[in-house]
Amino acid sequence: MHPISLKKIVIASGNAGKLNEIERLLAGTGIEVVPQSFFNIPEADEPHCTFIENALAKARHASLHSGLPALADDSGICVDALQGAPGVYSARYACENASDEKSDEKNNQKLLAALQHHNNRNAHYYCVMVLVKSATDPQPIIAEGIWRGEILTAPRGSGGFGYDPLFLDTITEQTGAELPMDIKNHLSHRGKALQHLLQKIKVTLS
Ligand code: IMP
Numbered sequence: 484m485h486p487i488s489l490k491k492i493v494i495a496s497g498n499a500g501k502l503n504e505i506e507r508l509l510a511g512t513g514i515e516v517v518p519q520s521f522f523n524i525p526e527a528d529e530p531h532c533t534f535i536e537n538a539l540a541k542a543r544h545a546s547l548h549s550g551l552p553a554l555a556d557d558s559g560i561c562v563d564a565l566q567g568a569p570g571v572y573s574a575r576y577a578c579e580n581a582s583d584e585k586s587d588e589k590n591n592q593k594l595l596a597a598l599q600h601h602n603n604r605n606a607h608y609y610c611v612m613v614l615v616k617s618a619t620d621p622q623p624i625i626a627e628g629i630w631r632g633e634i635l636t637a638p639r640g641s642g643g644f645g646y647d648p649l650f651l652d653t654i655t656e657q658t659g660a661e662l663p664m665d666i667k668n669h670l671s672h673r674g675k676a677l678q679h680l681l682q683k684i685k686v687t688l689s
Contacts, residue, residue, distance in 0.1 A: 491552075501673070519548070527540055528540065535613070537571065541557065543620075558573070558608065558609060558672060564598060565597055587645050590645070594646065595637075604633040608630040608671065610671075610672035628675030632659075642661065643658075643662070
């Protein structure tokens with residue numbers, strides 16, 4: 484294994500909600516994180532039908548354009564009654580055309596409508612995190628996380644982002660939008676994936 488400095492990494496995302504959570508999760512690790520917007524890196528295409536392929540594409544893209552190691556998260560919400568939809572298409576669920584702007588509010592309305600006649604409201608968030616040390620890194624470090632819960636019939640809370648106002652954590656009985664960020668980070672798919680990734684980094688790069 485080649486020694487590699489992880490003092491500074493680029494985060495391959497333009498999603499403010501994700502960036503805030505990842506920055507908080509990495510606070511205290513000694514790793515300086517720079518959002519890809521700092522380098523004016525445009526959002527990468529996400530043409531694939533799996534989270535892992537999209538995460539790899541995003542990480543490679545950000546590393547190529549910044550010259551830094553890159554961390555990417557690809558995530559989404561998977562609803563049992565909808566056979567796992569919106570899944571990998573979560574960010575653009577309500578978009579009808581490629582040119583349509585992403586909208587959390589429209590996504591949530593579409594999800595409520597899709598579930599209108601369903602009693603089974605079980606769902607989970609899924610996240611895969613990928614760290615590449617360079618754009619051509621043949622050994623990316625990969626970790627996953629899952630957060631199980633239910634979809635409410637009306638939104639609750641004003642924090643978080645995306646589907647959080649509709650996603651009920653059944654253990655705390657709070658939505659992702661009601662939980663303080665540190666508690667969400669402890670329970671969430673992203674928090675779990677990043678904790679696993681940090682463990683792997685320690686083992687792989689030491
Ligand atoms: P990505 O940028 O393609 O990974 O899109 C992820 C999308 O999944 C987000 O835009 C949200 O719609 C949804 N999502 C992922 N994680 C979360 C979360 O923690 N809370 C709310 N929505 C999330």
